[in-house]
Amino acid sequence: MNITNILSVPISFRVPEGSNVRLGIGRAVKRDAVLVKVETSEGVTGWGESHHGRCPGAIAKLIDTTIRELAIGMDALDTVAVWSNIYRMQLASHGMGYASVMALSGLDMALWDIRSKALDIPLYQLLGGGKRRIKAYAGGISLGWQSPEELVEEALRHIESGYPALKLRVGDLPSRDIQRVQAVRKALGEDIAIMVDANTGYCLEDVRKVMPAFDDCRVAWLEEPFPAHDYRDYKIASTLGRVPLAAGENHFTRYEYTRLIEDGAVRFAQPDLSKTGGITESCRIAALCSAWKITFNPHTSATGINMAASIHMLASVDNPGYFEGDVATYNPFRDSLGVKPYALDKEGCVQPLEEPGIGIPVDEDFLAKHPLIEGPCYV
Secondary structure, eight states, X not given: OBEEEEEEEEEEEEOOTTOOOEETTEEBOEEEEEEEEEEETTXXXXXXXXXXXXXXXXXXXXXXXXXXXXXXXXXXXXXXXXXXXXXXXXXXXXXXXXXXXXXXXXXXXXXXXXXHHHTTSBHHHHTTOOSOOEEEEEESSOSOSOOHHHHHHHXXXXXXXXXXXXXXXXXXXHHHHHHHHHHHHHHHOSSSEEEXXXXXXXXXXXXXXXXXXXXXXXXXXXXXXXXXXXXHHHHHHTTSSSSOEEEOTTOOHHHHHHHHHHTOOEEEEOOOTTTTTHHHHHHHHHHHHHHTTOEEOOOOOSSHHHHHHHHHHHTTSSSBOOEEEEOOSOOHHHHSSSSOSOOOOTTSEEOOOOSSBTSOOOOHHHHHTSBOOOSOSBO
């Protein structure tokens, strides 16, 4: 079964006025994604998702030119060979670095969709998993830099909808972050897990200021206080309090994860399947983390494809952590792409889809109605 065609589909939508969540990386004004369609000689078609990298047109162009030329004609079932060929030709030498990993991620995900469709089984079975229940938390583009009162109101809505845990956005002034976290903890009581995500917005001095309060509020993890390459700061920050650190959505391939793990600073690994090298590489990263007793907590991306694939992965590894539920008020890429990628049960858990492949039958008419919108998605 050879690869006969690869096509990128960059898509966008404007965030409705009034739903523009403010995070450490800016105010959300639109959502972007790059889908990857792969066709084969046997008529089996697969879909994957590449992270937009804040420049979806560039990622799409890379897929349609370089990535396509390197993969056309190869065995669609030999994901290791396809991955290795693109790594050797585009990443290990003088290719486009992280953009190439994002482009490769969508292709690799589509190939796993093809492999499991060819066998007429859901992806989690092909990965060696089972119909397991995965605990979820309320995340995505939500719970941002509102006033403490507004944030409490939003947090209560998500808990009432069934989530047993949620993630607040920090990375603002430490004093404001502390007020927000304290207000939510007081409102939710002791039984709800609270994580916080700084979106790389802190310096070491900020962490020193917030850690005592986060300790007192029993914060479950502090996510990405610094940019991914600041390994030294992560090591120092891990000694400043009891709250463990989480990171990994901006660490690419097992080679960057090797140092992240060996430094011993991060206790929750968060690879994004649409960024770090797809499913092939995420399996390797999950195994590395397992050897170090680190849980696998994938960062989910823009569309239902990434969300559904992440749940399949979580149901297939021996070190599953949380699934990040996207609780944004408006996200047609989650709700209207084909089928909804997950449903929350009464205990706040999700399960993988049962349809063959990743399980998302992509509506191409829907894609045509959401063409690429140029410009940044956060301002």
